[in-house]
Amino acid sequence: MSDTCSRQETLKDAYQVDSIEDIAQDDPKPRKKMGHFSKTEVMHMGIGFITVFKAAIGTGILFSPRGVVNTGYILSALIMFYYWVLNVLSTLLLMQCVDRVDGNYSAIAMHAMGKFGKTLLEFSLISTAISFGSIYVTFITNNIQDIIAGIHNCSHEYLNYGSAMITFLQLAVYIPLVLAKKIQSLAPVILISNLALISAITLVLVESFRTLIKNHISGSFQNISAVSATSKIPGFIGTAAYLWVCAPVTLSYYASISSQRERRFFTWIYLLAIFVVFVFALTFTYLCAFAYGESTLSAITLNLPFTPIAMGGKILYSLSVIFSLPLMIYPMKEIFAKYSAFLTQKLLLRKEVEMIDHDQIQRELLSKSGSTVSVEKNATAEKVVHSCEDPRTDFILENGLFLSDENLSQAPEALDASEAHRNISKSDCLDAQKENIFPSILMMASCVFITSLGYFLHDSLSNLINLIGGLFCVPLNILLPALFHLIIFRKEIGIQLIIIDVLLIVSGLFTSVLVIWYSILNWSIDNPTICSMRGSQGVS
Template sequence: MEDKGSETLPLIKSSSSSSARGTASVAQTFGNIIVSIVGTGVLGLPFAFRIAGWLAGSIGLLVAGVFTYYCMLLLVQCREKLASERESAETATYGDLGYKSMGPAGGYLTESLIFLSQFGGSVAYLVFIGQNLESVFKGHGFSMASFIFLLVPIEIPLSWIGPLSAFAPFSILADICNVLAMAMVLKEDIQQVVRRGFSFDGRKAITSNIGGIPFAGGMAVFCFEGFGMTLALEASMKKKGTFPKVLALAFSAIALLYLMFGIFGYLAYGDETRDIITLNLPQNWTATAVQVGLCLGLVFTFPMMLRPMNEIVEGKLKRCAWFWKPYHNNDDGSITALGKLGIYISRAVLIMGLAIIASFIPGFGVFSSLVGSTVCALISFVLPASFHLKLLGPSLNFWQKSLDILIVFFGLLFGAYSTYNTIVGVSA
């Protein structure tokens, strides 16, 4: 099938090959893209705009969005290349592409980065919950770390629940709370802007602190990151040739939403903008209800975030000789009671490790930017461009190769500088 979307994307060559047919419509895929990308990270964007300036923040956000979109299409093209070689059944995931592109080392690197990105995102969510609950119950003697550790005995039993379908009601609750929180934040922001008069006076366009720009870039990458779902979303479509256009439309809508949040949030509160914008909301029952509801939804969907990490850890355990014998029943190959206990312990240890690390994080904004500019930048830019060069190098023209090389180079440079910038506290 001809990919008409490629007509407007001269650097992306479409493949006529297709894998197993999906069933998702354009509207369903559009919605799935929005849900898989937009999360609580958006509530940290006004702080990023405060650090970088509203103009620099806007430009950085749009640049991150454009390159994330382009690199997502590179991943799809890489899979199509392997599908044309009749290897599609073996290359269904991002990790599989790493293995096919660079061998076992590439597969291990990709799997490790996916684990680290999920780990970082999970820590950021715990910090988000802790900071919001500390704000709501201010004056009761509980610190952010206290609330994080109070979550541990709740999250451990939840992580032992098997079917993901059990979390569906809580996922819906989290989505509702996200929408309400975003709507309320925008409402309060706009009211604040109207009260002070719509003006950029007193608001920096570009920060005088050069470290603020990569800080905002890291936050933008963190907000756009959704590579774990890219191949699955494309494969689920009934008309796969429309995926580039649907993805472009979804990214345009997301970028508009992000710009509104960043600009209006910064205009509303200026230098008082907190690293989570809900902390700037007036202390009334409506704001409190939104914050508590947002945290409650995240508490019950947090185990879903752990699932990819649990699968990686448990997959490694099952391949260990010392674990294999107690894990399997020799008669029918089923999981033994001792094997289940080992799995439960590994999940509990992971959650305790996440909580301990989260308790030392100074704030949601700084940590999210660090995760975005390191592992998310590698997953979002460096790896897709590297896979593209490796798998399609001989068929690429000069400009395509040059762009891939530039993406790899600047992705590595961005990650290295942003890490240094965050560690030395320039963005604090």
């Protein structure tokens, strides 16, 4: 159930979380003991609970009610519980890897499989961010189109109104936010997104409960089978895997804790938080499923009637998601910046070699010209000043004296060499600027790509959710954690952990293959809305 303001943290925290120990050291006040833990430690555990809860609650729960209707209320509960257990086990294994490696997800991948493992993980993170982003874009477009159609009383000319315009106008929000230098500067956006998410979920629950009560009073209670046809099971497995994606954010928070005692305590905090998430998800899913029954649409927000409260819920959910997307894909900028810095460093090394060659040429030219300026003095006196703020500075002598015009006129070759040095200095400045600009350009291109992908897939939202769940969520949160754990601890773990690792790996591979196969074979562009289902039972 990862996502929204959670998924942005989920991927971001895989690369950047402040150390709790450093935060505690900055607090000048004496720590008051509360039992065996200080007040600061208890506060951090509370923040950890909220972090895990937010990471697992988001747009994922909006798509689970339809899966319950298609799969059956007993079978769907078993599927949701099974993948919940797999994700919890994978997270606990990653915590054990953190204790051994003392690093984040990326460090674990590097320790287990070297550069290949790290590259594989980064590819998974980027692919997951892009795929989730396309879901967000599609969800927002469908929601806004539904609102517009409702305002115009489901007039035919306003059905699926302005798909391209609504989709690509979202770039006006995404691009400025991803250009922020630090994610901390987006704190107000995170706050707005979180408040909108909480309000939207509350309104959806209230409206679904009202519909359920109304149906019960009128005697039109929705019936859902306990177990549906087995052919529909793969259509819900990917969605079930999509629900519990919170391992990266949990892992990063766990890695930020320096004390083993606090880490053990946080493990129990995590188990409590993820259990609360499971109970809340089941409650939300079954309340909405029994409220709308067979009329349940791909995203439950599309079932909400055109009343002020329901419309407010749709708008708030759209607002939450549109602000969450830039935050969710922001960790991609960290990866881009790292590779950009690596390439820039290689270029600077090449420039240094060129500078050495220019020094040698300068010495040869000065010796041939018979200049009165000694080669030794120039070799030790000239220093290139690499300054982006003052590009007019060419070079300075060791004693702070510039070459006189007379000396320069006597050595035109030296002037040429100095000009070459200045060009190299300016080139270095440009390289440093490119190091900052390059990730931003890639982020803008990524936003355009994600938005375009969302536009082309906006009629296949339910298929997209299931496919991404099997294609990206399962490898990132089940398969890779078990694989890394098995490699790191292969020489010292018992048969029980080996069985768990193998079970997770086999389950991950089977799930991915099954879901991808089913999603492709049953791909559909049918995207019903409340307007197209007016008159259906359970939709007002």
